[in-house]
Amino acid sequence: AQSVTQLDSHVSVSEGTPVLLRCNYSSSYSPSLFWYVQHPNKGLQLLLKYTSAATLVKGINGFEAEFKKSETSFHLTKPSAHMSDAAEYFCVVSDLGEYGNKLVFGAGTILRVKS
Amino acid sequence: DTGVSQDPRHKITKRGQNVTFRCDPISEHNRLYWYRQTLGQGPEFLTYFQNEAQLEKSRLLSDRFSAERPKGSFSTLEIQRTEQGDSAMYLCASSFPSSTGLTYEQYFGPGTRLTVT
Numbered sequence: 001a002q003s004v005t006q007l008d009s010h011v012s013v014s015e016g017t018p019v020l021l022r023c024n025y026s027s028s029y030s031p032s033l034f035w036y037v038q039h040p041n042k043g044l045q046l047l048l049k050y051t052s053a054a055t056l057v058k059g060i061n062g063f064e065a066e067f068k069k070s071e072t073s074f075h076l077t078k079p080s081a082h083m084s085d086a087a088e089y090f091c092v093v094s095d096l097g098e099y100g101n102k103l104v105f106g107a108g109t110i111l112r113v114k115s
Numbered sequence: 116d117t118g119v120s121q122d123p124r125h126k127i128t129k130r131g132q133n134v135t136f137r138c139d140p141i142s143e144h145n146r147l148y149w150y151r152q153t154l155g156q157g158p159e160f161l162t163y164f165q166n167e168a169q170l171e172k173s174r175l176l177s178d179r180f181s182a183e184r185p186k187g188s189f190s191t192l193e194i195q196r197t198e199q200g201d202s203a204m205y206l207c208a209s210s211f212p213s214s215t216g217l218t219y220e221q222y223f224g225p226g227t228r229l230t231v232t
Contacts, residue, residue: 036223043119044158044206044223090157102148102171103208103221105157 002027002095004074006106014114019063019078021109023091026072032094033074034103035065039087047089050074061085086113117141119224121207127230128197135193136227140209147190148221149182150206151175158206164190197231204228 007022025031035047048059055067065076074091091106120139128134140147146165150158161180162172166187176182179197184190194201205228208221 034220041225043225044208046220046222049220092157095160102160102163103150103158105159107155108157 002031002093002104004033004091004093004104004106006089006091006109008109009107010110010112012112012114013081015083016080019076019081019085019111021076021089021091021111023074023076023106024072025074025091025093027093029096032096032101033065033067034092034094035059035063035074035076036090036092036105037087038090038108044090047076081111081113083113083115086111119207119209119222121205121224121227123227124225125228125230127232130199130231131196133193133195134197134229135191136205136207136229138190138192138207138224140189140207141211141222142188144209144211144222145187146210147184148208148210149190149192150208152204152206152226153202158204161192194229197229199231202229202231 003026005024030052033050036044037047038044047063048057050057050067058064063078088108088110090108092103094101095104122137148163149161152158160173161176162182164184167184179195182192204226206226208223210221
């Protein structure tokens with residue numbers, strides 16, 4: 001079965017400093033991986049996805065993630081944090097079944113941005 | 116706004132009552148998913164439909180839960196004889212096959228927060 005582990009439940013950064021949210025995955029086949037963001041009282045929004053093309057994936061709002069097969073990692077980064085980045089972030093792997101895919105979510109990382 | 120919509124946004128019910136939630140997917144999406152998210156956890160898959168056919172159900176979906184998508188458009192999720200452990204955010208998502216036919220981006224609604232007292 002596919003799974004993801006988010007290594008930090010909370011991350012705190014200062015505005016303008018880099019962001020690193022860590023994710024390791026487990027998959028029996030070449031995975032499709034995603035990062036979603038959830039702001040308070042808002043729905044889940046797709047930040048970026050990896051689907052076996054380029055290993056460095058660029059997403060919205062300046063986020064990017066690098067797929068490293070040798071390390072089974074898919075860490076999310078951003079060069080400079082903004083106050084509006086404060087939210088919960090989920091690393092997600094797609095679990096392909098006979099008829100299609102369902103998403104398997106990590107436990108989430110809450111990002112706090114200090115002014 | 117043509118995103119995924121869910122109704123109601125909040126539901127408070129007493130233990131033992133039945134509740135029903137509705138999800139309206141993005142109109143051209145033929146796949147519809149239900150997930151449940153409890154406090155401090157990521158969403159967990161419950162079930163999904165392709166058009167009107169329910170293709171997979173999680174073991175999390177007990178006999179008290181039933182989902183339908185009668186005309187391949189909106190979907191309902193009913194919980195009978197609610198228990199306090201059913202308190203959670205119920206999320207709906209929809210998708211349309213990508214050009215590869217395999218990797219589906221799922222678009223989520225705002226969720227229905229259920230509180231069972």
